[in-house]
Structures are given as C-alpha cells and as structure tokens.
Amino acid sequence: MTILLLSAAVPHATTDLARHRAVHGALPAIGRRDADALIAAVDAAGLRGRGGAGFPTARKLAAVAGARKPVVVVNGTEGEPASSKDRLLLGRQPHLVLDGAVTAARAVGAAEIVLVAPAVTHAALARAVDDRTARDEPDVRLVAAAEGYVAGEETAVLAHVEGRPAVPRLAPPRPAERGLFGRPTLVQNVETLAHLGLIARYGPEWFRGAGTPERPGTTLVSVSGAVARRGVHEVPVGLPVDEVLRLAGGPSEPTRALLVGGYFGAWVDGAARPALTDRDLRPHGASVGAGVVIALGATACPVRTVARLASWMSGQSAGQCGSCVNGLAAIAGVLVRLADGDGTPDDLGLLTRWIAMVDSRGACAHPTGTVRMIASAAALFADELEDHAHHGRCATCAAAPIDARERVAA
Template sequence: MIPYRVSQIRRLGPARLTAGLDQHRRLDLDAHRAIHGELGTESVDTLISMAEDVDLRGRGGAAFPFARKLRAVAARAGDSETVVLVNGAEGEPASVKDKMLLTRAPHLVLEGALLAAGALNARQVVVAVPSGDVAEASMTAAVAERGAEDSVRVAAIPERFISGEGGALVKAVNGQAGIPPGRKARSSDSGVDGLPTLLSNTETFAQLAVLGELGAEVYGSVGTVQEPGTTLLTVGGSAVFPAVVEVTPGVPLASVLDLCEAAVGDGVLVGGYHGAWLSAAEAYGAIVSRRGISQAGGSLGAGIVVPLGGETCPLGETLRVANYLAAQSSGQCGPCRLGLPDLARAVAELSGGSSHGIELVRRAASAVRGRGACFHPDGSSRFVMSALEAFADDVEEHRIHGTCGRPVLEMLPLPASESPEAKLVVDWTRCQAHGLCAHVAPELVKLDQHGFPVVEEGGVPPWLRAEARRAVEMCPALALRFPPTPA
C-alpha cells in the first residue's frame, strides 16, 4: 500500500474522471478496469477525429487543441520514432488536481497516454512527476502493476513553479536544467531525446482515456456545446471543504463555492498565480467554462479556484505571492531576474501606504509585460494588476491608513521552502541606534524618529536575504539576528 494524503473529491455532474474514488483510496489496475474497462487501440486519424469532435483542449492552462498537437507530431514523425510525454510536474502551489489523478487514478492517466502512444506508434511513454513526491510512488507502482516497465518511464524532476512549462519540462526530462529554453521550441518538432514528442498535462491524458472509453457522442452529452465533457477544479482558500471538484462546464461558479462552503469575501483567484482575481460581484456572476470565466474578466487556466474570504488582508496575500513569483525566476532575462523583484517591491510599497504605490506597481508591471524570455513575467504581472482592480477598496485603505487593519492569514498556499518566513529580529537589549542597518538594507529596515530600527513586516523575500545577512554582520552592537540558510 502506498501512503499518501487522500485529496477530497466532490462533484457537480457525472463522475467520469473521479469514478470509483468514493469507494477506493487508490484505483489499482483491477479496480480501474472494473470501473473503466480496458481500451482498445485507435488509428491516429481516428483519434484526431474523436478529439476534434469534442474539441478536446489541454487542461494545463493554455487550452491548446489536443487534435492539433496530435496531428503535428504525426506529421513530423514520418519514419522516425516518437515519444508521449505526460506533464505531471504541477508546479502551481494552488493546484492539486493533477496530483490527485496521479495518486488516486494513475491508470486512467496511463490509459490515455498509452492510447495516444499506440496511435503514434511511439517508442515510449514518459510520465514526468515531482521528485520524491507521492505521485512518483503511485505512478511507479502503476507501471509495475501493468508490467509496462519497458514501454513507460517515470521521470522524477525537481519541482519549481516554472518546471511545468513545456520547454523546461523537456529539458529536465533530458537531464538538463529544468528552465524555459528562452526561445520558442515545439516539442512536436524536437522533444524527449530530440524526437517528436506529444506533450500534454495529466488531466488531458485522463480526459483522452474517458473519450476513448465513452466515444465522442456520450462524452459530449454533458457540458456545453462549446466545451463538452467535465473538468476538474481545485478549490481551496476559505473553503470549509477544500476539494478537487469534477464539474460540467456551464455551472455557476457560485454553485461550486457553495458546494465547498467557501466564503468569497473580497474576491476569488481563478486560474492560479498566473491567473487573475475576480471581485465578489464578478465571481458570483461567473460561469465555469473557459468562455464564462473569460467574460467575467479572468482565465480558467488550470482550473484553480481560491476564494479569499473576508478575514485576511487581500493586498498582503498578493504581496506574499508576488514575492514567491519573483523568487521563481529562472534568471535568464532582465524582465524576470530584475523586473519581478521590482514588481514585488512596488506591491510592498503600496501595501505600506506609499502615496505613489499604485503608480509604482503599474510602472513595474509595464516594464516586464511582453518582454520576458518566457511567459513567467506576463503571468506574474497579470496576477498583480488584477489585484489592483479586484481589491480597489483595500488598496485605498492602505493608501490612506498604511494598512487595512486585517492580518495576513496566508490563505494562498506557498511551498514551505519558498515562503518568506525568515525575519530580521532586533535585540533591544543591545541596540544603540547606530542606524547602519537602515543604510545597508534600506528595503528591510527604516529608522523611527529616534533613530532606532523599524523592521519591515512580512519577512525577508529571497532576493533580499543577502542584504539582511550583511546588515546583521555589520551591526556594531550585534543587535540584529537573522536565521541561517538551511543546508
């Protein structure tokens, strides 16, 4: 038995991707086949036609038509070998839907990948998962249950926010640093081992398995005409019952929030940390579908829904994530390496009540938008700018009073290793108000009217930790302390 924490499942519509998970902690091969049966093989033309009939789209965020990917790989392959690559490297901290599939329904993912591999006559299926994660153990066990070690490889890679980007994933699987390549590279042309590669995310291959099981007509009997079938949402934040929810497109977002007993409060983040905030009014009027969320002003993305509730500081929550996104830079271009820290600093200025805060944020966002070597700067700036609109009242409170009076309850999840929890601490029994710390680290320490240090709240972001240590080392009275870097 594989030990792992079971993701809670809820539904608004039929159970397809989540079928059987009410009765089983994890679907082993026998349980999977008892529920879903065993798929046959399909020609590549038939599989393309089926995907086109239901307009199957990628569920990793970009919503790229799956049939076009399949056709591109088939056309590029010719007489050469191909590879099918499952992107299970869910680097988005607010999403657990792919991890749920990999841990609880691994054979559904494998069925979809093997169906595509059979149609393409692929050399191998590669399932990329976070290194050391429970998903790695589950998928390795699933491959062994099938006796498919010769045709399926589980590739464990280091997990970062950018690790799920297609080019970064291919590089990691090929044994290189898992960072975006800096130039547009199509995996259908050259992917794993330089071969034409069909790359899509975990849920997409699970959807393909369900399509193969039901056929296009039955698959499209639920949902909307434009977006048939079901989709998975990760609902967290203020939800009393956080869960992975399988829904049919077309249901109101309010119904999903009610199902999980989530208080909207100031707004809802939709689409994750490269997504956008919706105000409470926009969220209550939104429909769950790519089109519906877009009309509300957001992006469904990878199906992330984080209601904020009304007890936490919205601007403080936004600052935590802005700091995290800045630290996730691959360091390949100025807009990412320098621009995202500038954007986070501007949000900090706004949160602290700077009269020029809004203009600083807009200027910093404009400096990175459309100029990065990958999509990370664009997505990060969208996230921050949407907060200015959705939380206009809170922004005004901070501008006038320097705070909204609410604590930051950390409703938005961050990896423990990336959360800026380390703080500068002043030993008041030693401090003699030399003021040197404020000169060494002006973004972290201010001086009060008597010349004593006032340490900024919210912890020390990763890119300022070197300055924090210098301030500690140079304090004449040895009055500053900062936690050491973990080994």
Template sequence: MIPYRVSKVRRLGPARLTAGLDEHRRLDLDAHRSLHGEPPAAPADSLITMAEDVDLRGRGGAAFPFARKLRAVAAKSRSSETIVLVNGAEGEPASMKDKTLLTRTPHLVLEGALLAAGALNARQVVVAVAAGDLAEASVTAAVAERDLHGVVRVAGIPERFISGESGALIKAVNGEAGIPPGRKTRSSDSGVDGLPTLLSNTETFAQLAVLAELGPDDYASVGTVQEPGTILLTVGGSAVFPAVVEVTPGVPLPAVLDMCEAAIGDGVLVGGYHGAWLPAAEAYGAVVSRRGIAQAGGELGAGIVVPLGGETCPLGETLRVARYLAEQSAGQCGPCRLGLPDLARAFAELTGGATNGAELVRQAAAAVRGRGACFHPDGSARFVLSAIEAFADDVEEHRAHGTCGRPVLEMLPLPASERAETRLAVDWSRCEAHGLCAHLAPDLIKLDKHGFPVVAEGGVPPWLAGQARKAIEMCPALALRPTHG
C-alpha cells in the same frame, strides 16, 4: 501496499475522471478495469477526429487544441521515432488536480497516454512528476501492475513553479537544468531525446481515455455545446472542505464554492498565480467554463479556484505570492531576474500605503510584460495587476491608513520551504524610534507618524536580505531581530 494520503474529491455532475474514488483511496489495475474496461486501440486519424469532435483542449492552462498537437506529431511519426510525454509536474502550489489523478487513479492517465502512444507508434511514454512526491510512487506502482517497464518511464524532476513550462519540462526530463530555454522550440519538432514529442498535461490524457471509452456523443452529453465533458477544479482558500471538484462546464461558480463551504469575501483567484483576481461582484455571477470565466474578467487556466473570504488582507496575500513568483525566476533574462523583484517591491510600497503605489506597480508591470524568455513575467504581472482592480477599496484603505487592519492569514498556499522564511520583528521594550532601520531597509520598514518602525507584512525576500541584515546590525538599541517561520 503503499499507504497513500489522498486529496478529497467532490462532484457537481457525473463521475468520470473521479469515478470510483468514493470507494477507493487508489484504483489499482483491477479496480480501474472494473470501472472503465479496456479501450480498443485506435489509429491516429481516429483519435484526432474524436478530439476534434469534442474540441478537446489541454488542461494545463493554455487550452491548446489537443487534436493539433496529435496531428503535428503524427506527421513526424512517418519518418521518425516519437515520444509521448505526460506533464505531471504540477509546480503551481494552489493546484492539486494532477497530483490527485496520478495518486488516486493513475491507470486512467496511463490509459490515455498509451492510447496516444499506440496511435503514434511511439518509442516510449514518459510521465514527468515531482521527484519524491506520492504521485511518483503511485505511477511507478501502476507501471509495475501493468508490467510496462521500458515502455513507460517515470521521470522524477525537481519541482518549481516553472517546472511545468513545456521547454523547462523537456530539459529536466533530458537531464538538464529544468528552466525555460532561451529559444522556443515546439515539442512536436524536438522534445525528449530530441525526438518529436506529444506533450500534454495529466488531466488531458485522462480526458482522452474517457473520450475513447465513451465516444464523442456520450462524452458530449454533459457540459456545454462549446465545452463538452467535465473539468477538474482545485478549490482551496477559505473553503471549509478544500477539494478537487469534478464539474460540468456551465455550472455557477457560487454553486461550486457552496459545495465546499467557501466564502467569497473580497474575491476569488481563478487560474492560479498566473491567473487573475475576480472581485466579489463578478465572482457571484461567474459561470465555470473557459468562456464564462473569461466573461467575468479572469481565465480558467488549470482550474484553480481560491476564494479569499473576508478575514484576511487581500493585498498582503497578493504580496506574499508576488515575492514568491520573483524568487521562482529562472534568472536568465532581465524581466525575470530584475523586473519581478522590482514588481514585488512596488506592490510592497502599495501595500504599505504609498500615495503613488498603484502607479509604481503599473510601471513595474509594464517593464516586464512581453519581454521575458517565457510566460512567467507576463503571468506574474497579470496576477499582480488584477489585485489593484479587484481590491480597489483596499488599495484606497491602505493608501489612507497604511493598512486595512486585517492580518495576512496565508490563504494562498505556498510550498513549505517558502513559508519557513525570515521575518523582521521589533522588540518594543528596546525600540527608541531612532529611525535608522527605515533608512537602511526602506523596502522593508517604514516609520509611523511618531517615528516608530512599521515592518512590511511577509518575510524577507532574498534580494532584500542585505537590507535586513544591515538594519539588524546597525540598530542602536538592538531592537530589531530576525525570526523564522
């Protein structure tokens, strides 16, 4: 028996995707069958009709109609072998819902994928997960429990922020570098092994299994008319009880946060690191649904909800992630390779109190939007720009005083490897205010009104490592040094 570590699960509404997880750390095949039974096989036309009846959308962020994907691959299945690909590569650090499904209720995900594979007469189901993750172990065990070796392949791939992008995922599964391709090709035309591929994310296939189990009418008995069923959210940040929460669309966002004892504070990030910040006033009135979050000024995306609380610097938090997003570039186009570091530098200027900081950020964002080989530059720009609007008071506070006076508490999660970063520290017993460090590392160090160095919050990003090294080596008083952690 694998000793699974598990994510906490909470609910506002019926337990569908999370059924049984109060009693079981992980649902093996017998426990799964006792809760969900075994859905009958369904032809492609029936699955398409059911998906259309409830407007089932992809749950990976783009909310693309699942029936359209299914129809496109079904048309190709008449003349070609096909593949079903489950996107479990949850590279978004703030999301845990797909890992939770794959780790704790893997058979529900497999059920949906196998239903689709049967309808398409697919050659194989491929489940792509982060290599070495608990989810990989859980799904591998589930395949063995069903004796599906050869029918289902578990593909462990390197995990990066962009690893879940469809083109990058397919390349990784095919044994290539997992970066977005320069030329976009629909997976329904050419995907795994060059075959037409039905690609959707983990929660989408779990939703398909629930839909087939309940039927469209019962499935749509909860939620809203426009968005029936339930959805999964990952609630973190200031939450006392961070959790994956299953909710029915239409519930107030504050009710979800109250359940997790999360303070809104300055605002809430929705949709993850390609999403947007909601200022507190908008967050208090927001409704959890694609439409409700859009009306509040955000995007539900993959269901990531990160309330900030009021103890941390929101601009410093945003800067940490802006630097991380720049480092996650595939490095194959100018807007990513050059533009995102420029955007992070501009946001550092704003955080440091530059008078024209907001304008610098807008200019840097304009230089990358709509010009990348994938959505990464656009999503990163949207995230950063939303911070200027949501935290306008803090922008003014930093402009006036160089800081808001609050520390950066790292409320926004980053991978452990990203947190163990190099930082600059000043030995104040040695510093003599020569000012040379600010000249050599202008993106990392400013001088206060007395000429003493003020080091930027956060670590030293790779593209500024040269500046940091020169400043350390050339400090006349040997007062500047690197630290790690």
C-alpha cells in the same frame, strides 16, 4: 453531478487495475490504421488541454503523428502551488492516466512514454505500470518531477528529463518538431490524458454530454482559501462558481474575491460569481486556466495577500531575463511596502508603470502571467491600495487583531 474521471475512484486509496477495468473495461486496441480516426474523434470531442493553456488536444496529436521516432511525455509536474488535481489522478487513478498515455502513444506512433511526476506518486505509478502486462503497450519510464513554478512549462519539463536545469527555452522549435533529445515529442498534462483514455473508449458524443459546446467535458478544480473544505472536485465545465464553492462546503466567511485560474489567473469580485468557462470569465480578465479557485475571505487584507503571492512568484523566476528577475522583484517590493504600511502614494504610480513595462516581455510566460494576476488585483483592490498608500492600512487591517498584522517582508 456528472462524474467522468473519478467514477472508479476509491476514497483514500489507489484504484487497482481490476477495479479500473471493471468500471471502464479494457482499453480498445488501436492500430496504426486507426490512428487518424482516433485523432478525428478527439477533434470531434473538443478536448482541450487541462494544464492551463487550453490548446486543442487533437492538434497536438496531429502535429506529432507520423513523425520519425516520436515520444510521449506525460507532464505531471504541477508547479502551480494551488493545484493538486494531477497528484490526485496520479496517486489514485494511475491506470486512467496510463490509458491516456498509451492512447496518445498509439495515436502518434510512439514506442516510448516518459512519465514525469512528483516522487510521492511514484510508488503507486510503479505498481500500476508493473500490473499492465499487455505486450503491445509502449515502454513507460518514470522520472521524478523538478520543483518550482516554471518547472511545469513543457520545454522546462523536457530540459529536466534531459538532465539540464528545468527552465523554459525559447521556441521555435516546438517540442512537436524537436523535443526530447531532439525527437518529435508530444507533451500532455495528466488530466488531459485521463480524458483522452475515456474518449478512446466511449467516443466524442459521450464526452460532449457534459460541459458546454465551446468547452465540452468535465474539469478538475482545486478549491482552497476561505471555504469549509479544501480539495479537488470534478465539475462540468460551465458550472457556476457558486456551485463550485458549494461542493467545497461553501464559504467559511463572506467572500471578498476569488482568484480563478491559479497564480497565473486573475482576481474576480466575490459578488460576481460567473460560470466556470473562459467565455464567462473573460469579461473579468480571467480564464479557467489550470482549474484553480481560491476564495479570499472578507477578514483577509487583499493587499497583504497579493504582496505575498507577488513575492513568491518573483522568487520563482528562471533567471533568464531582466524583465522577470528585476521587474517582478521591483513590483513585489512595491506591494510589500504598501502592505506593511511603509509605502507612499507615489508607489501606486510605480506599480502601474512597472506592470506595463513587464507585461508581454521575457523568455517565457512567467512575467506576463504574474503581472496579469497583479494587474487584476490592482484594479479590483484599488480602494484598499489607496488606503495603504495614504494611511498605511485598510479597513480590513484596522479590524484585525494587532498580533495578526505580521509584516509581509518578514
């Protein structure tokens, strides 16, 4: 198995600067004249963002490079509840993240780095920043990340750093044009920057030694649900999902479905087991996204599971538009009624109609991403939804002990 990001990792401990440099060596010096060559190398490497959207990293760098007083913001908010990869890197591989942030700052000409991360990681990060005594490195400021799903969206991160509520704003202007306190801003995910620091050392061909031609490199995948061992695993992009589950000790029971890509992802039939690439996942309506795989076991009612997810996502609305505040609440309400056995066949029609009404509307991607996940569930779990609508429960519910059939609404 190819290991790039975690090659210097020490089990259950933070990798210090000495070990980090013993494995990877010192970060190469990058002057202003080298910036264009570095961005070209990142472009040749094919690095794409690992935060969910998969945007080409070189294009983000180029959009800020040469601007007046740019700033680099490291986005370690990780609002996706099923993901823990960024917290793992921040807590155990802080120097790799800092290498990437420094590389990005040198590429765009920034003298300041703002590192937004959960407070639990700040002790390790502060020690790592203090250990780095190079005079030519930009200043690093730590900011505790805001909580909430939408708080990880890049404009919400910037709003939080500015002292405002961590909610997304309408774009344009994009952060590259007018970001933190009006300055041109590069916002990059933690894992993306960790890869960037390695590409600066080893070059694009080395990076392309793993993954696929379309999506080179490795990716960190947070695996949870009905598996033997929940956790984060580094895998080459393109690894079959079967192999990802095997790294987690294998399924703990027969797999009914997989939620791939996180709460903004899509449900995939458990028998399909595609490769972990956007191309292979696209026929299933899914993408790699934030690198999340959740296994739904055969003993779990899918209607109840989706109702819980929909209710949680409805509660994460930024409250900026009706399609999100009212639409998601209405859809979650239908799913909860069906899950609790209080629904009717008419609710299935409401569910279909309201999903279409909410899709692609709103001030940010929250309603669209949420209904994408729900729509994929409605298609994959159509039989179970029909059973709940007509009989109040499905075969899985009927087989569960009575004390396990708690109401979702409770």
